[in-house]
Amino acid sequence: MERKTGRCGNCIVVGILAPGELCSRAGSGWLCGCGLLGVGIWLSVSQGNFATFSPSFPSLSAANLVIAIGTIVMVTGFLGCLGAIKENRCLLLSFFIVLLIILLAELILIILFFVYMDKVNENAKKDLKEGLLLYNSENNVGLKNAWNIIQAEMHCCGVTDYRDWFSVLGENTVPDRCCMENSQGCGQNNTTLVWRTGCYEKVKQWFADNKHVLGTVGMCLLITQILGMAFSMTLFQHIHRTGKKYDA
Template identity: 80%
Template sequence: MDKSSSEESAICHSPSVEGRDSDLGGTSRPGLPCEGRGFTAAAFYGSTGTQEGPGTSTENKSDTGKRTAAKGSKYLVFYLDLSFVFLLEFNKVNMARGCLCCLKYMMFLFNLIFWLCGCGLLGVGIWLSVSQGSFATFSPSFPSLSAANLVIAIGSIIMVTGFLGCLGAIKENKCLLLSFFIVLLIILLSELILLILFFVFMDTVSENAKKDLKDGLVLYNTENNVGLKNAWNIIQAEWKCCGVTGYTDWHEALRESVVPDRCCTEHYQDCGRNSTNMFWTRGCYEKVEEWLDDNKHLLGTIGMCILVIQLLGMAFAMTLFQQIHRTGKKYSA
């Protein structure tokens, strides 16, 4: 009996067993000195049995077995729950990475398309500026505000913006993504400011535009303004209009009772010098205003699409920027 007691005491007070038992919060009970520790040690060493002393009774063995089985079930449920939570979180991380990779390549594809469109517009603008004099400015106050220069400016802006977004998305570069966001923000604010100013000062803008266009009619027959002459001929032939507000604008500008041949309802050589001919009575400015009013829904839809594209581009850029900044490294693609 003394030997059994000493062996039992050694088992109960083993440092390795007590260390593991303290980690799981096990406690000993009076009369059952090895109950909790015995299961804990067995749980760590792969055994489901209990430590039995030579003097352990059958009733104590049965109670100990029941309590050990209950504890084992609790630990098993705990391990299963922990594994399920781990797998669930792992799946969430994989889904998040998949969504970000999809967002990355979508942003790259759309910006690549915009970059190609910008390159195309830039090429068309350069071609118009070099070889086509028919697309000139109507305003003598803003000689640089021609159709070719406008196309070049718009194409350059689209090309630079698309390049920043395309390269920043595929390379996951925070500097390029932030530059892309800032450029889009500047463009958006500029559009909103110009739109607000236009509606606030609509009447003033309209009167100044009419006056400037009438001043440009004086340059119609001059040698160095062939582009302006061709532009007026094209717009009057296509829109079936004459002058800015009417054909009498040409009488004031040219200081004689003649109009360009394109103002005649029946066009032929020098028909504008025949005062008995019929001319288009409506001015081109009025025709343009009428066209804008008839197509305001279409123009509004196009404007809203451009606005949505800009906002989505800014949102995607900041989402990728925040993800790269949060992880501190590239996510696997």
């Protein structure tokens, strides 16, 4: 009798806590996804091809990336929240599978990145240098804006160094944003007062300097995903044991 009472009590606790926790986390994810989607659409409409560095992947812009991430997060959060509210096993299982696929994809990408790091660096530099050729083209205003912002904010010039611009803008000529003291025409025929370090190394250094913060954020995301999977499967098992069907 005591054993049955204990099991019943556990079922009640799970039935109350699991849906609330899952809906809270999934709902937060849904709101974040909506926010990211809104920012991505705003970037796409107002900034055009802002931050499109790579000519090989013209669709890989900041706007498109944010829209894609926002859509995935929003749909995933919606599945989890609705599944928890409706106590629908089909939705909960879908939520679990989507989170599992995302988690596995993240792990595979991280492993591949570290295994092929040298090749990734080599190809990235090559592609970025090819992208410099589109700096002054009318259809790539976003690329020009992105380079200007990066060079001004990170105090760098070109991909590997300032000389990358010579084949694009002419001998001894760099964008004005490469100048230590920015002024109109400061980058023309004067390379003595420009930033010497390439932006690729600066960006790598930024990641190295902020690796602890980035690692903490990554761990928080990982824990959130694992908890979401755990709560969804706990609620799924609870519904299965209590005999609830695939309610709409």
